Amino acid sequence: MSFVLSHRQRLAAIATGSAGNLIEWFDFYIYAFTALYFASSFFPEGDRTVQLLNVAGIYAVGFLIRPVGGWYFGRFADRHGRRAALVASVLMMGAGSLLIAVLPTYAIIGAWAPALLLLARLIQGFSTGGQFGAAATYLSEVASDARRGFYASFLYVTLIAGQLCALLTLVALQQVLDEAELRAWGWRVPFAIGACMAMIVLLLRDHLHETTDNATAKSAEAGSLLALLRHPKALLVVMSLTAGGGLCLYTFTTYMQKFLVNTAGMDIELTSNVMLAAMLGFMLLQPAMGALSDRIGRRKCLLLFSGLMTLSAVPILTALSTVKDAGLAFLLVLCALTILSLYTSISGLFKAELFPQHIRALGVGLAHSISIAVFGGTAEYIALLCKRAGREHIYFWYVAAVCAVAFFTAWFMREPRRVSMMDK
Numbered sequence: 001m002s003f004v005l006s007h008r009q010r011l012a013a014i015a016t017g018s019a020g021n022l023i024e025w026f027d028f029y030i031y032a033f034t035a036l037y038f039a040s041s042f043f044p045e046g047d048r049t050v051q052l053l054n055v056a057g058i059y060a061v062g063f064l065i066r067p068v069g070g071w072y073f074g075r076f077a078d079r080h081g082r083r084a085a086l087v088a089s090v091l092m093m094g095a096g097s098l099l100i101a102v103l104p105t106y107a108i109i110g111a112w113a114p115a116l117l118l119l120a121r122l123i124q125g126f127s128t129g130g131q132f133g134a135a136a137t138y139l140s141e142v143a144s145d146a147r148r149g150f151y152a153s154f155l156y157v158t159l160i161a162g163q164l165c166a167l168l169t170l171v172a173l174q175q176v177l178d179e180a181e182l183r184a185w186g187w188r189v190p191f192a193i194g195a196c197m198a199m200i201v202l203l204l205r206d207h208l209h210e211t212t213d214n215a216t217a218k219s220a221e222a223g224s225l226l227a228l229l230r231h232p233k234a235l236l237v238v239m240s241l242t243a244g245g246g247l248c249l250y251t252f253t254t255y256m257q258k259f260l261v262n263t264a265g266m267d268i269e270l271t272s273n274v275m276l277a278a279m280l281g282f283m284l285l286q287p288a289m290g291a292l293s294d295r296i297g298r299r300k301c302l303l304l305f306s307g308l309m310t311l312s313a314v315p316i317l318t319a320l321s322t323v324k325d326a327g328l329a330f331l332l333v334l335c336a337l338t339i340l341s342l343y344t345s346i347s348g349l350f351k352a353e354l355f356p357q358h359i360r361a362l363g364v365g366l367a368h369s370i371s372i373a374v375f376g377g378t379a380e381y382i383a384l385l386c387k388r389a390g391r392e393h394i395y396f397w398y399v400a401a402v403c404a405v406a407f408f409t410a411w412f413m414r415e416p417r418r419v420s421m422m423d424k
Contacts, residue, residue: 013142013209014151017082018158020090020201021135025162027097027194028128031059031121032254032380033170036261036268037179037187041105042113049388052258056380058114062121063377066129070369073130074362075223077137081212082361085134087201089127094198096124101191132372133365136348140422141211141357143349146294148422152349153290160283160344163253166190167279171272212357222358231363234354237413238367241350244306244406245343246376248313251399252336253279255380256320260329263321263387274329282337289345298350298416305342306407312339313400314393321392353420360421375402 039051069089077085099120106113136155143151169190177186221227228235253275260271293301316336323329348364355363386395 010142010144010151014139014154016204017086017135017138017142018154019204020086021131021155022158022162022165023194023197023201024090024093024128024131024135025159026165026197027093027162027191028124029163029254030097030166030169030190030194031062031100031124033166033257033272034187034190035059036258037182040183041107041187042103042117043106049262049384052262053381053384053388054114056384058118058121060377060381061118062125062128063373065122065125066369066373066377067366069126069129070133070365070367071129071225071362072126074133074365075225076130077134077361077365078212078223078358079217081210081217082134082138082141083210085130085361086138089131089134090198090201092127093124093131094195096120096127097191097198098195099123101188101195129369130365132348132368133361133363136364136368137352137361138211140349140352141360142209145422147291148417149290149293149298149346149349150287151290152352153286153345155348156341156344157283157286160279160286164276164279164283167257167272167276169193171269171276174269174272217358219358223362224359225362228355228359228363228366231355231359234363235367237354237409238351238364239371240409241302241306241343241406242347242368242371243375244309244403245340245347246372247379247399247402248309248336248340249344250376250379251317251383252333252340253282255383256333258380259320259383260323263392264323264329266324266326266329270326271329274326274333277330278333278337281334282341285338285341286345289341290349292342293346293349293417297418298346298353299410299413301342301346302350302410302413303407305339306403306410308339308342309336309403310400310407312336313403314396317396317399318393350416353416353422356421 035052035055039055043051043054073085073089100117103116103120104113139155140148140152173182173186173189257271257275260266260274261268289301312335316332320329320332323332351364351368352360382398383392383395386392
């Protein structure tokens with residue numbers, strides 16, 4: 001279905017839809033970036049790797065509920081509109097952040113502390129499962145056909161901006177608080193900020209241009225799981241490519257800070273600055289790579305991503321495991337993120353192009369969430385298990401192997417832009 005929007009209206013709609021996405025991901029990622037400081041608050045004193053394993057386990061559980069959120073919010077967005085789904089998911093994410101911000105520690109309430117932390121992450125995971133499908137679908141539908149890759153890339157511009165803002169918040173706190181203060185109470189500040197930011201979406205909701213056709217939304221098959229299962233090839237393509245892209249995303253972003261500290265032995269504040277600079281470069285790459293897909297096609301971009309990452313994952317991660325120089329660490333991480341941007345810039349778009357409108361949000365959200373739960377959500381946990389077993393290099397090969405599967409999927413898939421259901 002086509003929407004007649006002026007250039008100004010289109011930009012306003014994309015900016016508004018992206019704002020909620022940024023807030024959502026700020027709230028979600030602040031957990032990963034502050035884990036080094038709050039791990040000891042929720043688990044008994046012990047080996048740092050063991051504490052991080054416990055935190056990573058809860059982090060992974062938050063991913064495992066994402067398919068449920070992807071199903072619920074995807075169905076909701078297909079039946080009631082993208083706008084309502086976007087607003088509801090962001091507010092739910094803010095509620096999870098608020099709960100973490102005020103949680104008592106293990107020293108105060110014992111085992112209830114990690115149990116409530118788990119509950120908060122389940123709320124956030126459920127919310128995130130719905131956010132991606134609704135946001136990816138909305139930005140893809142509101143974009144013009146000729147520059148759809150460029151416009152849709154702002155899904156990851158704001159996703160990365162959310163990560164970047166979370167990391168920037170941590171770096172700012174590191175400048176005004178010492179490590180003892182950060183471990184005692186400072187880590188709570190970003191969660192409180194995230195909860196407040198979630199309320200902003202209520203002020204912006206009236207500026208969202210609804211892209212769902214009323215007749216389509218009211219059809220019997222809108223948001224139907226049975227109708228979605230009639231598109232098995234599209235589901236398998238999305239899950240396979242998301243496995244490679246999601247695993248690399250969480251390896252080279254959220255886990256990389258812990259990796260550089262816990263494996264390479266770099267200073268925690270220096271590592272934060274390295275990741276801050278790398279993430280800024282990663283964010284700026286998205287529109288360029290999205291525009292590239294408008295010129296050469298989505299399939300070629302996906303082939304370049306998966307092929308290059310298959311070949312380079314092991315050498316890059318091996319080099320990062322022993323890096324001591326901040327400049328070299330930055331270049332290595334940025335190299336990996338540049339390759340990854342060939343996928344992330346069109347991640348939401350190529351998935352949306354594979355499904356008809358009446359099941360688009362459900363198809364994108366559910367398939368993406370299942371794969372992210374299995375591969376992205378467990379990335380840190382598997383990496384830390386390999387490290388604890390003294391076989392960390394196995395994880396490097398695991399990343400390469402998953403990307404190799406994604407390469408063969410991209411090789412045999414049809415060009416999404418040519419078979420796009422976006423305007424049907």
